[in-house]
Amino acid sequence: MDKRYQLQFTVNKESQILREAIAIWGISKRTLTAIKFNGGNLLVNGEEKNVRHPLQIGDVVTIIFPPEEVSGGLMPEYGPLPIVYEDEAVLVVDKPAYMSTIPSREHPTGSVANFLCGYFKQQGIASTVHIVTRLDRDTSGLMVIAKHRHIHHLMSEQQKKGLVHREYEALVEGVIKQQLQSIIAPIGRKETSIIEREVREDGQFAHTDVKVLANGDNISHVRLKLHTGRTHQIRVHMASIGHPLVGDELYGGSRKLLDRQALHCRFVQFQHPLTGQILQFESAFPNEFSKLL
Template sequence: MKPFQLTYVATGSVLLREALSGWGISKRTLASVKYSGGRILVNGDEVTVRHVLEKDDAVTVIFPIEERGEGLAAEEGPLQIVYEDDALLIIDKPPIQNTIPSREHPSGSLANIVANYFEEQRIPATLHIATRLDRDTSGLVCIAKNRHIHHMLSVQQQEKKMKRRYQALVHGELKQQEFAITKPIGRKSTSIIEREVRPDGQFAETEVQVLKEFSGYSHVLLQLNTGRTHQIRVHLSHIGHPLLGDDLYGGKRDLICRQALHCSELELIHPTTGKLLSFSSPLKEDMERLL
């Protein structure tokens, strides 16, 4: 099993520790490299972070092999892989499947199946899911194959450089064709599951564009500018247009038996190459039928 590694080229005379920080290696990642079996090589020789680099020195960071937690069982199952390389795995998740195991659904999750895939492919990593989806929600999920890659993707999300767009079917006809919902979201005081718009909640912003209107419901495109739990569901319910099938937040299940939400587009900057990557996923049959 070959450990994950990255190679950088120094652009001038600088302390190795400072160069690593500039390349996005966090203090936590550096600590795991130093104390958990990783190595740092300069021109093939192992060094410490106090080493002074010279221009054109080749720095190779060999990350420690990660061990999967005992709580995540590897299970066989289908995976619809959209994209894969040494750093990333993009999956098109079906509806009615957990992203990670839960008390109600301890097995059969996407994480269980990916853990088995990592074992079969001898990928030396535990699971790092950068973009989770609710059980009912279908579409694109981004998985990092290394803690460092996960960290870099998290920074992208914080800096709003990662774009996620969803298609949804909502109750009623919306008054505006394009608008943004900017309302803070927090946990509902009477529930451990539900969220709600509340003054003391976390900032949340969802952009909405109406694509087409039908009798009693509308097809909309949504862009998440933040990633709060149940954000889309809460925001749409708050403005009086809950998702079809989302009975937790006021939607009816007469037309579809799950919340009508699908992550159709994902755009990100590749953490190691710097290239812009764009992925798309067509609607699942149950939503497509209603169009």
Template sequence: MKPYTIQWTVSEADSGILLRDFLKRNDISKKALTDIKFKGGLILVNGEEKTVRTVLNTNDIVKVQFPSEIFSEDLVVEYIPFDIVYEDDFVLVINKPFGIPSIPSREHPKGTIANGLLYYFFQIGLQSTVHIVTRLDKDTSGLMLIAKNRFVHHLFSKNGLEHIQRKYLAFVHGQLEDSSGIIDAPIGRKDDSLIEREVRQDGQKAVTHFEVISFNEKYSFLRLQLETGRTHQIRVHLSFIGHSLVGDDLYGGSVETLKRQSLHSYAIQFYHPFHQKNYLFEIGLPSDLAEWKSIHMPE
């Protein structure tokens, strides 16, 4: 297993500063430095271990070798199928099938994307635990963003998850009055449920944008974009306006024609903290939703 490393090339603008200040500029915190120093990490300049008081010069190569991450003993290494849409040294974008939870829970201690990611990391020799940046509900399919290291995850969190744009496709019951709009309604946990959420005045701010792609007398096909990322946000908001997701019986949808909620994360856009540019990935409907559409909403 190889340790996880990140490296930077010192620019002319950073020439002459101390290594300590360079690392701080690149978001290596004091706590992270302490972990690196005392838990098996290394800081190298041009391949040699250096102290943080080292003065840097233009084109020096600064490499940080992070300590091995310890994962929970409850997280079982388990093969779980998912497609990798994109991968580099820092992130993964995967296509999650429906029916697989993102993380373990009391109801699903195994068989999750997190179990499968740990298995994949073992296969490629990556000494990291699982850092899911954008989760999906068990029966939601589509794109998920994964950080390959705690530090990378920290950078996404620092920049604000609202800067990660997520778009969804969905089938709902009925015809919406407006062809597009914004649902701005706070969401909180329902008093009598550990799982279910609802729109409530004391909830957290939640904003969902919607656009009608097509409709017939029974169903509407929607494109949705999250402005916030509350638990069950799209499901709760659509139920709140009277147009529950097809297949989402928790929030009022019928399972007569579809046995899972008809929600698919088809696009994700994010600013890459190391490549310093925006990435956009899109995928089409999975086969089960495409088949449902061809039967119930033919062109």
């Protein structure tokens, strides 16, 4: 059985050659080159054709992508992977806190990527791991994953156009009196650290909307909408206005109440890369946060 990733389209436009149709369907020139030279195939009505082949309305085009090889440093593991949604193109998982997105020197095992690699192996999916929306190790909540390199490319194009929407909920230190505000401040790497970021004039444009949901005893429960996806964006922006996340020691928060930053990806929305359908998912607010309120 051929386990290479495949897409199939029916031609509905006259006077096209195969190359033109492939471009309309979102296949990049780089991917087309890989299909031609790295073990893929282009079939029209079940027969292999080249990119100059003229198409007729009703022709069925099958694009067989080259096999993907898993990185040598990514070992398959078999464990908890809370899948919220899955189809032939994408996965949405509800990541628990203290699980890394990808393995690192400090945490080489037990990551989302390790468990995905094992899951793909069990399911016979000939793909490596393609993370669309990444979360910090201590941040919990929803993550979007593409099941193939081409799907990742399509999702990345959506992200560039601002079509992948994420909203977070967090507990921050202090009482925020302004119920709605937008933080628009550029973020860059701090010169004295390889990890820490800061608001700085030469940083990348970053925009976060903040809505106060409730105020507790020197704690505010906020909902945050990301318009950009900079590293540590929420953590840096909230610290910059004097309200670091509860538990976020890196950016000035205290761990007296919680031993991780109180940040949870509550909502994601995106357009399905193949069908165009708008998909929305929501994750429950963590009980450990609720108890602090």
